[in-house]
Amino acid sequence: MAVKxxxxxSSAPKSALARLSYALSAVCGAIAATMIVCSxxxxxxxxxxxxxxxxSTIWQTEAVVYLMIGATLLGLPYVQRLRGHVSVxxxxxxxxxxxxxxxxxxxxxxxxxxxxxxxxxxxxxxHVAWExxxxxxxxxxxxxxxxxxxxxxxxxxxxxxxxxxxIGLLSGKDTSxxxxxxx
Numbered sequence: 084m085a086v087k088x089x090x091x092x093s094s095a096p097k098s099a100l101a102r103l104s105y106a107l108s109a110v111c112g113a114i115a116a117t118m119i120v121c122s123x124x125x126x127x128x129x130x131x132x133x134x135x136x137x138x139s140t141i142w143q144t145e146a147v148v149y150l151m152i153g154a155t156l157l158g159l160p161y162v163q164r165l166r167g168h169v170s171v172x173x174x175x176x177x178x179x180x181x182x183x184x185x186x187x188x189x190x191x192x193x194x195x196x197x198x199x200x201x202x203x204x205x206x207x208x209x210h211v212a213w214e215x216x217x218x219x220x221x222x223x224x225x226x227x228x229x230x231x232x233x234x235x236x237x238x239x240x241x242x243x244x245x246x247x248x249x250i251g252l253l254s255g256k257d258t259s260x261x262x263x264x265x266x
Contacts, residue, residue, distance in 0.1 A: 086147055097256065098250075100243075100246075100247060100250070101247045101250075101251070103243070103248075104164075104240070104244050104247040105164060105247075106162075107160065107240045107243065108160040108161045108163070108164040108240060108244050109161065109164070110161075111158065111160050111161050111236075111237065111240050112158060112161025112162075112164075113159065114154075115153075115154040115155075115157040115158035116154075116158075118124050118150045118151070118153055118154035118157070119149060119150070119151070119154045121150055122146075122147045122150040122154070122245045124248055125146055125147050125150070125189075126143070126145050126147055127224055128143065129143035129144065129147075140228075141222050141223055142222075142223040142225075143222075145219060145221055145223055145225065146223075147192065149225070149229075149230035152230065153233035153237075156233040156234060156236075156237030156238070157236065157237045157240075158237075159237055159238075159241040160240040160241040160243070160244040162236070163241060163244045163245065163248070164244055166259055166260065170262075172262035174186070175187070175261075175262050176262050180261075181249045183261060184252065184261065184263070187260050187261060188249065188251055188252055188253065189215050191248055191249040191260075192249065193240050195242060195245050195246060195249065198238055198241055198242045198245060199236075199237050199242060202234075202235060202239060202242055203236035205231075205234030205235050205237075205238050206234070206235040206238075208231055208236050209231040209232055209234050210226060212226075212227040212228040212231045213228035213231075215229075215261075215262075216248075231235065248260060
């Protein structure tokens with residue numbers, strides 16, 4: 084049993100696409116959580132090195148920035164799967180159910196279009212960094228295709244999750260996106 088607003092309404096997704104999307108979203112969520120933990124540990128190490136050992140740091144700040152941005156991008160599909168994105172449901176709860184579903188579908192279609200554009204340009208950015216062997220202009224000189232990989236991966240899985248959500252909404256098999264009417 085899923086809790087309203089916390090996850091998909093059925094305990095097990097029916098289609099292979101939904102199962103794939105949920106599995107990939109869970110993997111991305113685990114990777115994102117690991118990246119956040121690594122960021123915290125690196126930050127603690129950086130504070131220790133700078134404050135206690137009184138030495139300079141070379142790679143820590145850059146690594147933390149890339150890890151946190153990557154965690155944000157890879158965490159998108161998992162948060163969507165859990166229905167954890169912030170939403171304001173004032174208007175949808177006042178609408179009749181048919182219009183409410185139409186508004187949710189419009190929102191999903193718009194989100195799919197925006198994320199598809201971001202995926203296109205994110206992939207292009209990653210590919211150029213890979214092809215030209217771009218490196219950051221720092222002492223560490225990280226190969227930029229590595230942190231940029233979070234762009235196409237995160238947006239691809241997020242797009243897949245949005246498509247699965249739209250299919251679930253239109254088929255009536257997933258009602259977890261619909262806010263409960265008050266009253």
